[in-house]
Amino acid sequence: MIGARVFCITTTALRRSPIFFFPKIPTRPVFRLSPATRPIVAMSTTSKNQEELDSIFKQKRVVRSTVRKSLKAMDPSLRTQQDEAIQKTVLEAPWFKSCKGLCAYISCKSLNEVDTSKILSEILQHPDSNTQKKLYVPWVEDKNSNMRMLHISHMEDLVANSMNILEPAPVDAQGNDREDVLQADEPIDLFILPGLAFDRCGRRLGRGGGYYDTFLKRYQDRAKEKGWRYPLMVALSYSPQILEDGSIPVTPNDVLIDALVTPSGVVPITPRATESM
């Protein structure tokens, strides 16, 4: 908990800071990157040139490659155990139980992502009850980091895309356009996010498409415009995906998360997370 408070302060500073910022934070256990894969400390955004940006993206690729290897090497029974523990934590969490509208990813086995199937089926299995949650899932619009979050009511609404990830068709079986989060007039309470690597300061490394960062920034702008409360952004992580604090290279476009769900439980990061978790 003490650690979480330190991270809250640091994370708040990072969220507000227009500069690249690799704070010095007390080291926590978990997975260490070798010195060769540690990020270079970056300077201010204004003085950033493309060469420096290239260097950060290069570091990101190195971290991705390291984590992909550790995920591939994970023992299958440990993976199953961790999938169960993480999903149980989510399903029993008050912030999950109370949420009315959420965006969640459809996990993909071949990408070694934390399984979300139990969470999704729990959401979709009570279509008529009062506790029904509105579920939105990603739909990749193009290769320029554009993604939408579309409403689904059944797993049958999904088909595999070219990346072999299940997603809804933007038009349903009746030929109607699906409701889209950015067009919808109700706020989202919760985002359940995928990613390749995370740290306990709120940094998240995606798969390199920029889809989530672009989407989350747009959603935050819309929430601000509408006066909506910001949603809770929670990522799910296997133990090898949790890196030493500060080892994830970031640019100002990277959106920080509020909390991590790990096999050992929830790691609240921001004050918003600490209040609701």
Ligand SMILES: Nc1nc2c(c(=O)[nH]1)N(C=O)[C@@H](CNc1ccc(C(=O)N[C@@H](CCC(=O)O)C(=O)O)cc1)CN2
């Ligand atoms: N389940 C899930 N759905 C998602 C995402 C995700 O990360 N997970 N996305 C999140 O953005 C978006 C899709 N973006 C994706 C970006 C890259 C890859 C992918 O297969 N990457 C390979 C490497 C490919 C390469 O380097 O050329 C990999 O990570 O192994 C998949 C989805 C929307 N839907």
Ligand SMILES: Nc1ncnc2c1ncn2[C@@H]1O[C@H](COP(=O)(O)OP(=O)(O)OP(=O)(O)O)[C@@H](O)[C@H]1O
């Ligand atoms: N050298 C570079 N200079 C500028 N932009 C780049 C560079 N390399 C990649 N990009 C762009 O940055 C974006 C990817 O950013 P980043 O690596 O932070 O994504 P991510 O965090 O993995 O993705 P997501 O948000 O989907 O989880 C893409 O739009 C990509 O085109």
